[in-house]
Amino acid sequence: MLFNSLDYLIFLPLVVVAFYLIPNRFRWMLLLAASYYFYMCWKWQYIFLILISTMVDFYAGIQIAKTPDKKKKRWFLLMSLFVNLGFLFYFKYLNFFTENTAMLLSQFNIFTDFTYYDILLPVGISFYTFQTLSYTIDVYQGKAEPETHLGYFALYVSYFPQLVAGPIERSVRLIPQLKREPNVTSDDIRYAVNKILLGFFKKVVVADTVSQYINLVYANVDGTTGTQLYMAAFLFSVQLFADFSGYTDIAIGSARLMGVRLMENFKRPNWQENHSAYWANWHISLTSWIRDYIYIPLARLNKSKGALMLWSVLILVIIGFWHGANWTFIMFGLTNGLVMLTQRLIRNTKFAIAMRSNKITHELQKYLNLNILCLEAVYFRSVDIDMAHNILWKIFTEFNFSISEVLSLYKSEFLMAVFVSLLLWTTVLFNNKLKFKYNWAYVTTMLFLIIFLGQDLKNQFVYFQF
């Protein structure tokens, strides 16, 4: 089920009403049934993957805590890693590896009979796999107690507001909230409603409108100029932010209605002075996961300056590869990593310090950083590496400041994209300063914008494919 669907607009109120009508001790059953139904609306067969992950990790968590034998603990942890990462590998990366192995062998004139497996990627597998893995690793490391109630654990793995696109929650934060009697105030409800409306606005008004221009440009790369491609790259950063943070807003709002506070996943990431700050504020639940479970263990292995630099680049490559089994995502991560490394190396130079100390140059630095991010995102959006390089080449060799050139193709789509981007900017600013005194005006305006400017309800979220 998509958040931006009529089905969800019926499903959510029904679940919320039912949630408050039944005693707290039965609520996990309701939410679990609702979560499984939510997932099965997409493809019911894949619920078995979630069930298997749930059972394996529930069992592993209890066994890890129960046994004093370190070897056994490790064995149970490996079992959890093997099952969860095995699913992830099979459904997401198998074709990539077989395909690239075949390509590599063909360089040595060894031609294998490469078969493309027609495997449909289960929605949200990258999210719930990481969430459930964090539980077993935390139990193994003694940071979390094992959950002994299978129902609550199953709900933790499949909680519908954040099941398919995060935020990736840790068990120590989420499970206690699912268990306790919710204390929902009128401020919580207002916050939740505002958040859901903001999410819908970001998705159906901003992301889906901007994507129309981007899709046209990317479908006609050879027929467009470097300036138009630059504009598409710039607007793609708007689309990506609006799409993903829109989903998260709806997730946070939906959960808050039932007294659960999910973590914030975005804190104005695009307007930051460097890539480190960007990644600290973009998809926070994933970057903190990677930091805690990959970067810190690697740093413990070797914390020399050179090694730490290498680990920084490596984790961004992993983040890139997490997004999809394609060289474009690897390049996306790699370019981000290399730019971040360069920025760190020059951070303490006199020039960089002077840039930061002046307000105007500091803002300029943020603008420059945003531009670099947009160019890196060309890899994210492109179908393959050749396409990305073609686009980047055209941007670097053909870009000029000609507005008429930008408007010479897909003019109305471009103007609409710019208009809704400005609306987003205004809304985000306004929303930050919003006082509940004027909440009715905010709600009315958002509803009007969503109903009047909203796009087709069939557009998937970009991050659903991950």
Next chain:
Amino acid sequence: MLLFFYPLLLAGVIALVIDQSFEVFVLPKRTDLDNSFKVERLLGETDPKEIPVFGSSKGRSSFIPDSLGETVFNYSMQKCNFDVIFFLLETELAKDKDAPIIIEFNARSFVHRPQHTIDLATFMPIKNNPSVVEYLAANDRLDNFQLVPGVRYYGSYVRYIRSLNRKETPNKIINRGGLFIDYYPGDRLLRRFTDSRYKMIEKREELETRAASGKPLTYMEDQMLDQLQISLDFAYNKDRIKKFEDMVKSHPNRDILMVFTPHHPSELAGLKNREKLYELMDHWNEDIPNLYAFDYSDFPLPDSCFKNSSHINLEGARRFCAVLNDDLAHLLN
């Protein structure tokens, strides 16, 4: 809890207000260029002498009704292939009349890609019409919410309002459903468009050669090859062609004139299976008495007669219609 439900109620009120305002203030301002207007017109038109022209944006920019006759109306719409034309043709053939029907067809006419063809906005104001609803449902383009007042136009307001802003200007001629632009992009820009197509052709050749030599294509390359073949080759879809022919044969009193409009040489260069197209046109001319095929693909037009590499401009349409009028005179009158 009331706090949670009041936005839902408010949403309902706002939706109904927008819906009604739209019906009262926007819909009546449609012009005969608007797709929904065209469909509505076709459903209600009873003039026995009207000669309809069906087709895609190529048809819309190629057939000047004034040049072809007083009773010609151009119903061509953007992205309109046979998914839509079947519906229009069925509607037209159900009428008790003998006037001929002109259909613009091109290499991609018989491609079956509903998601890339039928724009719901095309049918928006008449989607409560049973035949339109049935048609949209058959093509998997109907959602239940589209039948509910208040949300039925959701997602289409902006597209719709944007399409209203079409006024005739000195270099934009609107003529009974046809839209003709007096614009030449210039040598440089046109070359960019044509180069883009030649690159697609090269890429297709490269991938086809590699696939034929037994070297593996990546999944993305395989997908790309599919897309390139759909975009460049003639879509010879047997089932759809048969359906069309059966429809024509069942109405022997109606002459159907299939016109392959002038194409830029770069567009024809990628048409690998062109002989299939000729075979089909010959078959129509020889075996189906009321079906006529006219091939103007190679019609000699200089680059200055093209708006882009896929569409002719006003000057191109004038030159083309002058010749077409002579060729069709005996069938149209």
